[in-house]
Amino acid sequence: MPVKIKAYLQEKGINPSMQRVAVMHYLLNNFTHPTVDEIHSNLSDSIPTLSKTTVYNTLKVLVDNGAALQLTIDEKNTRYDGNITPHAHFICLGCGCVHDVEPIKLDEVSLSMYKNLRITETQVYYKGFCEKCYQEKLLKEAENKK
Amino acid sequence: MPVKIKAYLQEKGINPSMQRVAVMHYLLNNFTHPTVDEIHSNLSDSIPTLSKTTVYNTLKVLVDNGAALQLTIDEKNTRYDGNITPHAHFICLGCGCVHDVEPIKLDEVSLSMYKNLRITETQVYYKGFCEKCYQEKLLKEAENKK
DNA sequence: AATTAAAATTGTAATCATTACAAATTGGTA
């Protein structure tokens, strides 16, 4: 697996340092759309010297070279995704969890209206409540009616 | 016009204070998808005592009551939109300008797969280069080839 | 194996948007 990740980074034109392989490995094995903090604290166990600056630097390299996606779905923290195939995202306004959802079919007809805009990237975000948080919300609302 | 904005806020259940009317008025007359700073510095001319905290508070009230949209399209600053009709947004990676674009047609079929997610809001973001920045980019790239 | 230069990593300090909070102000009501 680490060998494959090394080759994967090289394909993308990224020098596969130990830290970069570790971050990429984390992204490809955790589907939580992690924040910088999440990545850093989890990798600190196996790489005690890992600095947060390196995680920032590495994610910038990955994103700039098309090996990861940067999501602005969460106002608090930037989130990252190692899944670069087209898909959309859902964030729960209760617990903040982020899930992949099916890609929508882009309406090329309406997009072609904007010939003066060179679109390089599309992000589709859904916001709402996951099942668990929705149930909790219903309970709370019922409490308040008493 | 200010009278209409007052009524509009009241319809949304918002107490139409002078500051709130001013912010709403700004949003409805400027299609730049402004940041807090832009709103504050522009309104400071006519309301010298306006504090930035009030702009933050007011925008929160507007968003919470459905009178404005909060956009997370720009990693640097949160942007706000007084146009609450369904539409998508484009941000230029060169100059940072944000434009409205046609709403895409949501693919209800694929969304219905996620019955366990209660979706309350959809945001569609396109990133790329506006005409001006695209031309500048082409010029720079030509320079570098020399 | 030693030398060297470039690239990558690290830690600290700075930046800057946003939030917390307490004091002051405003507006409506008795």
Next chain:
DNA sequence: TACCAATTTGTAATGATTACAATTTTAATT
């Protein structure tokens, strides 16, 4: 006028991100 609640204001704190200089690693060359 006096009072209460809502709103506004200014200041200070928070916290994510960036800047930067020093250190370490890597890879190539002798």
